[in-house]
Amino acid sequence: MRCAAAIWVGSALALGAGPGRASPVSDAPIRVVYDRPGRPESLAIYHEVRKRRVLEGLREIAAGMRLPRSLTLRFSACRGEADAWYEPTNRTVTVCYGYVREVEDRLPWDAVRAREMGPGRRRGMRHDAVFGLIAQAFLHETGHALFDLLDVPVLGREEDAADQFAALVLLELPPAQARHVVDGITHLFRSLAADEPAQAVLLADDHSLALQRLYNLLCLAYGADRRAFGYLVASGALPRPRAEFCEAEYDLALSSLHALFGRHLRGGRLERARVRRAFRGMF
Numbered sequence: 001m002r003c004a005a006a007i008w009v010g011s012a013l014a015l016g017a018g019p020g021r022a023s024p025v026s027d028a029p030i031r032v033v034y035d036r037p038g039r040p041e042s043l044a045i046y047h048e049v050r051k052r053r054v055l056e057g058l059r060e061i062a063a064g065m066r067l068p069r070s071l072t073l074r075f076s077a078c079r080g081e082a083d084a085w086y087e088p089t090n091r092t093v094t095v096c097y098g099y100v101r102e103v104e105d106r107l108p109w110d111a112v113r114a115r116e117m118g119p120g121r122r123r124g125m126r127h128d129a130v131f132g133l134i135a136q137a138f139l140h141e142t143g144h145a146l147f148d149l150l151d152v153p154v155l156g157r158e159e160d161a162a163d164q165f166a167a168l169v170l171l172e173l174p175p176a177q178a179r180h181v182v183d184g185i186t187h188l189f190r191s192l193a194a195d196e197p198a199q200a201v202l203l204a205d206d207h208s209l210a211l212q213r214l215y216n217l218l219c220l221a222y223g224a225d226r227r228a229f230g231y232l233v234a235s236g237a238l239p240r241p242r243a244e245f246c247e248a249e250y251d252l253a254l255s256s257l258h259a260l261f262g263r264h265l266r267g268g269r270l271e272r273a274r275v276r277r278a279f280r281g282m283f
């Protein structure tokens with residue numbers, strides 16, 4: 001499933017693993033691969049993501065599930081493309097270095113710097129935003145991989161379900177980091193939305209529009225922690241009519257995730273400590 005320059009966020013409905021289905025019996029390995037890019041402009045990214053053990057952290061999250069078959073998480077040069085996808089034939093999640101470059105290009109330095117100095121913001125927001133967007137891309141594609149590997153039913157668009165999976169994991173970060181990640185994604189989706197022409201072909205796409213994906217994420221964030229993300233409503237970033245139902249949206253999403261993945265998850269649920277440990281090198 002190719003998710004061209006697509007990020008994620010969430011609204012979607014994967015419903016129902018029935019109680020009668022067999023549990024997976026084995027723990028298959030999760031490989032991580034950092035391809036060395038030929039382009040000099042990608043080398044700095046290559047060294048940085050290796051140093052921060054980004055794929056090892058994401059492997060830790062995927063390892064929270066018992067997988068029946070192996071999975072590979074890969075950073076790749078992709079001949080300069082800016083893309084990310086999951087390939088079911090070899091069970092590999094790939095994110096291109098070019099995608100990371102595009103994310104960096106779209107984050108406005110000046111605006112982010114100004115906000116770094118604002119109340120309640122610590123320095124390093126841009127760093128958290130970039131790494132949050134890398135994590136988001138991998139988690140979105142890992143969502144596709146898990147639906148495939150674990151044979152999880154999906155009702156609604158799979159792209160939205162993958163967004164939802166990624167959002168629920170990222171919202172387990174400590175509030176300060178989660179805010180930086182959400183703010184970074186907000187910048188990115190607004191930037192993508194500005195490039196989206198009002199064409200029927202986009203409305204027919206298997207991805208939701210960038211602004212829809214953004215509002216889905218903001219709603220989940222506000223629903224997860226109204227204190228930490230109250231500024232989204234106060235600033236108008238998340239319209240009040242949507243905000244009213246976000247707590248219920250988040251509760252439904254999280255309980256659906258546990259219903260769908262519970263028998264595959266170690267401990268039966270998404271482990272906050274595992275998520276925070278996994279991202280320790282990145283944030």
Ligand SMILES: [Zn+2]
Nearest residue numbers: 001003159162
């Ligand atoms: Zn996708």
